[in-house]
Amino acid sequence: MFLSILDVISRWAIPMLLFLVPLWGIIKKVPVYEAFVEGAEEGFGVGIKIIPFLVGMLVSISVFRASGALDVVSRACEPLLVRLGAPAEVLPLAFMRPLSGSGVLGMATELMKTFGPDSFIGRLASTMQGSTDTTFYVLTVYFGSVGVSRYRYSVITGLVADISGLIASIYICNALFR
Amino acid sequence: MLNYIWLALLLSGIAVAAINGNIEVVTQTALQSANDAVAICINLIGVMCLWLGIMRIGEKAGLIEALSRLVRPIMVRLFPSVPSDHPALGAIIMNLSANILGLGSAATPFGLKAMQELQKLNGGRKQASEAMCTFLALNTSCITLIPATIIAVRVNFNSANPTEIVGPTIFATGCSMIMAVLVDYLFRRANRRTI
Numbered sequence: 001m002f003l004s005i006l007d008v009i010s011r012w013a014i015p016m017l018l019f020l021v022p023l024w025g026i027i028k029k030v031p032v033y034e035a036f037v038e039g040a041e042e043g044f045g046v047g048i049k050i051i052p053f054l055v056g057m058l059v060s061i062s063v064f065r066a067s068g069a070l071d072v073v074s075r076a077c078e079p080l081l082v083r084l085g086a087p088a089e090v091l092p093l094a095f096m097r098p099l100s101g102s103g104v105l106g107m108a109t110e111l112m113k114t115f116g117p118d119s120f121i122g123r124l125a126s127t128m129q130g131s132t133d134t135t136f137y138v139l140t141v142y143f144g145s146v147g148v149s150r151y152r153y154s155v156i157t158g159l160v161a162d163i164s165g166l167i168a169s170i171y172i173c174n175a176l177f178r
Numbered sequence: 179m180l181n182y183i184w185l186a187l188l189l190s191g192i193a194v195a196a197i198n199g200n201i202e203v204v205t206q207t208a209l210q211s212a213n214d215a216v217a218i219c220i221n222l223i224g225v226m227c228l229w230l231g232i233m234r235i236g237e238k239a240g241l242i243e244a245l246s247r248l249v250r251p252i253m254v255r256l257f258p259s260v261p262s263d264h265p266a267l268g269a270i271i272m273n274l275s276a277n278i279l280g281l282g283s284a285a286t287p288f289g290l291k292a293m294q295e296l297q298k299l300n301g302g303r304k305q306a307s308e309a310m311c312t313f314l315a316l317n318t319s320c321i322t323l324i325p326a327t328i329i330a331v332r333v334n335f336n337s338a339n340p341t342e343i344v345g346p347t348i349f350a351t352g353c354s355m356i357m358a359v360l361v362d363y364l365f366r367r368a369n370r371r372t373i
Contacts, residue, residue: 006341010326013279021236028239039234043227046290047219055215056184062211064187066203067195109331117337126332126343130325131350133277133318138289139180142314145290146297149304151180153365154311160361161319165354172346 046145053144057136061099070095084167085174087121093128098162101134124173131165222286229287233272242268256316256359257309259299266295270313277317280326289317308369312362319358321351 025032064070074091081091089111096104108129115121135158139151195204236242246253246268253260253267260266269292276285292313300307325347332340 006324006326006329006344009279010281010324013281014284017284018232021232021239021241024241025235025239030235030238032235035235035238036231038231039237040227040231042291042294043223043230043287046230046294047223047226050222051216051219054219055212058211058215058218059208060184060188060191062207062214063191063195063204065191066207067191067200068198069187069191069194072194105327105331108328112331112335117332117335118339122332122335122337123343123346126325126328127346127350129328130322130343130347132354133320135318138318139314141286142289142293142317143306143310146293147302147304148297148300148306148310150306152306152311153179153362154306154314155179155183157311157315157358157361157365158318161315161354161358164357165319165350168350168353169346172349176346 049147050141050144053140053149057140061136065096065100065103070099081170084170085178086124086170089115089121090125090128093125094166097128097132097166098135098159101137104129104134120173120177123177124169127169127173128166131169132162135159135162225283226287226290229284230291233269233288233291237265237268242272245271256312259307259309260296264295264299266292266299266309269295270316274316274320277320278323280322280324282327289313308366311365315358315362316355319351319354321355322347 022032022036025035071092074095077095078088078091081094082088086094093104093107093111096107108125111125112122117123117126135155139154139158143149143151192201192204195201233242242265243263246263246265249271250262250267253270254262257267257270269288273285273288273292276282276288293310296307296310296313299309323344325344328343328347329340332343
């Protein structure tokens with residue numbers, strides 16, 4: 001039941017937006033195609049403007065991950081997180097969460113392949129995956145698109161939110177699935 | 179702050195690779211990810227044009243304005259520095275709604291539109307405004323009702339109950355959003371004191 005509602009929403013949301021907004025526009029006598037093109041024009045510039053910011057951030061994060069430095073850090077923090085009730089297997093995923101969206105999805109997929117989606121690890125990995133957004137990617141792309149390079153306290157806010165989301169995931173999965 | 183994080187990630191990565199004796203992985207990864215970054219941006223352009231085009235129609239038809247008016251009571255408290263009829267608020271709402279519904283492809287263009295509007299209020303400076311920090315705090319921690327991607331992965335691995343993680347995800351994202359709003363508020367208040 002719940003699954004079918006979610007399925008309907010995720011299949012229909014975008015077609016409905018594409019249907020209703022232009023329809024409402026023409027009712028309101030907006031020259032819809034001209035307005036569309038006018039708005040779409042901005043897309044190109046924004047995409048180009050982000051490039052230097054994303055190259056810088058992605059190179060640094062990828063080197064950190066591929067070199068094994070991420071594993072070193074997550075092993076160092078292992079005792080702390082295990083005490084909170086997280087199996088050691090999901091720790092790299094916790095550290096990957098704010099850094100790389102595709103990385104964390106790959107890790108969650110790998111864990112579910114190994115342990116099964118209905119294992120405790122599989123459920124915890126699923127919850128953690130959805131628990132926050134990829135903070136560094138969002139900050140880089142969003143600030144980059146308007147040429148802001150001094151992020152002030154938003155990095156700290158983002159990381160505090162990530163940590164809260166991870167701890168909450170560990171807590172709720174232990175409460176529900178153990 | 180970001181300067182140090184960026185440098186720490188890069189230097190510690192190179193150092194660990196050197197200690198592990200596979201320094202060539204640094205060269206390979208650095209070049210590859212630089213390429214990947216450009217590919218991501220280029221791929222973003224099409225989707226961005228689509229949604230910014232649709233959004234302009236919505237703007238001209240008065241839809242965005244109507245949406246802003248609907249959520250004004252909350253937005254005025256969260257974004258005291260943004261005028262209550264500013265188009266930035268409409269874009270912020272569209273972005274957060276897309277995030278909540280798990281519509282990743284639509285969320286980014288709306289979010290970038292919101293940033294442009296906020297940057298106009300910021301006078302084009304290189305330093306982030308308070309409203310930008312609040313918006314990104316909300317954006318990165320946003321409540322997710324439909325974690326669509328991970329549900330698809332779970333279905334793929336024949337989970338007996340693929341959506342059982344929806345409740346826990348709502349709880350976790352809720353906690354993270356509350357913390358984000360709180361921390362952001364404390365930072366804003368602390369800043370006001372020092373001025």
